[in-house]
Amino acid sequence: MGIFQIFKQIISSISNRLPFSKENIKRIKLLGLVLLSIPVIEWVADSLMLMYYSGIYSMKYMSLENSNSFDWAMFNLSLLIYTLGFAFEQGRKLQEEQDLTI
Structure with missing residues (x-):
């Protein structure tokens, strides 16, 4: 199930x-x-590729470098969406209480 399909179902x-x-x-x-999982997998893959290729392609005055940056924007956005799931859980409980009240 793709991300867009999940989004479409929501x-x-x-x-x-x-x-x-x-x-x-x-x-x-x-x-x-x-x-x-996307920024975590990207960061791990970049680190592993750097370790692998730096051993193979080493030259005297050249080196492979990794920006070693982590996509914090995507990480924070995903945490926000996950937290939204908990907010929807609370909304469901409130809706059930309201349905019982009426």
Whole structure:
């Protein structure tokens, strides 16, 4: 299941007036975790490739360098989306309480 398909399902359920469904909460948390894994995997892959290729392609006055930067914007965005899943969980509880009250 791709990121865009998850996003499409979330939008579809919200447009069907089911924003706080259990499936939606799972989708939002899954989307956050998938997006969280992207910068981590990129950073690990860059570090591993640098270690591998620096041993093979070493020259006297040249060296391979890695920017060694971590994509903090993507990391923070994914944490925000994952946290949104918990907010939707609270919204579901409030909706259930309201449905019982009426």
